[in-house]
Amino acid sequence: MHDQKSKLLFTPGPLSTSQSVKQAMLRDVGSRDAEFLVMVREIRRELLQVGAVQEPDYTTVLLQGSGTFAVEATLGTVVPRDGRLLVAVNGAYGQRMVEIAARLGIPHLAVEFPENEPVSLARLASHLDQSPRFTHLACVHCETTTGLLNPIEDIGELCSRYGVGFLVDAMSSFGGIPFQVAEVKADFLISSANKCIEGVPGFGFVLARRQALERCEGLARSLSLDLFAQWRGFETDGQFRFTPPTHSLLAFRQALRELAEEGGVPARYARYRANQELLRQEMRALGFETYVRDCHQSPMITCFLYPQGVTFDFTKFYSLLSERGFLIYPGKLSRANTFRIGTIGRISQADIRALLSAIREILPALAKPDTGT
Numbered sequence: 001m002h003d004q005k006s007k008l009l010f011t012p013g014p015l016s017t018s019q020s021v022k023q024a025m026l027r028d029v030g031s032r033d034a035e036f037l038v039m040v041r042e043i044r045r046e047l048l049q050v051g052a053v054q055e056p057d058y059t060t061v062l063l064q065g066s067g068t069f070a071v072e073a074t075l076g077t078v079v080p081r082d083g084r085l086l087v088a089v090n091g092a093y094g095q096r097m098v099e100i101a102a103r104l105g106i107p108h109l110a111v112e113f114p115e116n117e118p119v120s121l122a123r124l125a126s127h128l129d130q131s132p133r134f135t136h137l138a139c140v141h142c143e144t145t146t147g148l149l150n151p152i153e154d155i156g157e158l159c160s161r162y163g164v165g166f167l168v169d170a171m172s173s174f175g176g177i178p179f180q181v182a183e184v185k186a187d188f189l190i191s192s193a194n195k196c197i198e199g200v201p202g203f204g205f206v207l208a209r210r211q212a213l214e215r216c217e218g219l220a221r222s223l224s225l226d227l228f229a230q231w232r233g234f235e236t237d238g239q240f241r242f243t244p245p246t247h248s249l250l251a252f253r254q255a256l257r258e259l260a261e262e263g264g265v266p267a268r269y270a271r272y273r274a275n276q277e278l279l280r281q282e283m284r285a286l287g288f289e290t291y292v293r294d295c296h297q298s299p300m301i302t303c304f305l306y307p308q309g310v311t312f313d314f315t316k317f318y319s320l321l322s323e324r325g326f327l328i329y330p331g332k333l334s335r336a337n338t339f340r341i342g343t344i345g346r347i348s349q350a351d352i353r354a355l356l357s358a359i360r361e362i363l364p365a366l367a368k369p370d371t372g373t
């Protein structure tokens, strides 16, 4: 059930959340109180379960802020000053990691790939062959820019072969696509509260291979974004070092319960997939083509090209849908005119059908034949 004032969010986050997740926030908790510390411990443990890994080999670090804060904390803590980072880029979030590395003065190389193709293992391998100085490789799992999935299992295998640490931005896939963090061979896997676990914004988290994290003491380039110190804090007294997002954590604990009730990650994946397939099929019937080929498409978000041969007014499209209670997302590509529709969050098949009917209703007034004038 959605409350009456909320619009349905067909976006990559923040997302539509359940009423019970929102309700879980309707109380206050003390950040040093035993009840809160138990909750933090539970959340950290359950996140390992979602990633199908266990203590003591793996551990979890929660970090205040949005997902980017957790990415920045990871890059800034993990790559030593004499290390070197290889970043695979096929979208805006890969590019953001490059920007972070540049800003923090982390020696790095960006390897760019077309935005509608997964990153190529052969090209990554050739860079690793050319320079033995790379200590880490970072890539995005689901590139939310397009909805494309990168082959993280194969990239993890490559990293392990070359002995480089593997950093995965699994922001929009963790909890929504079944995979085992250990099988992916990720040393650090990053996500946030308001993606596939279906919590509200407020913090990011990192699932870390404990031995890899233990090597990071004193390496961070920032005080508040020090992943190692944050972890040490949790391990010593169970507390966040600085003011925690208490309400967001209450919502997240409820969201984790609802993930388990739904049947865990496989069931959530099945729902997201069914929603995305329905959307893709019906949008194609309306004349919208997808930017990413089906074989690389994630169930998280779909990037649609503006219809061809007509003048398409996206701003009007957006506002007419918004008036009807549906929020979609603009495109993020420089080379093609696109918009995006997210299928993660508390969204059902009925919600997708409702969005599609609204699109059918408004489309005739929007896509005007292109007269070439």
Ligand SMILES: Cc1ncc(COP(=O)(O)O)c(C=O)c1O
Pocket: 012, 013, 066, 067, 068, 069, 071, 093, 140, 142, 143, 144, 145, 169, 170, 171, 172, 192
């Ligand atoms: C793959 C990926 N990485 C990073 C981010 C950045 O997260 P935030 O906007 O929460 O900082 C996002 C946000 O959608 C994302 O999808």
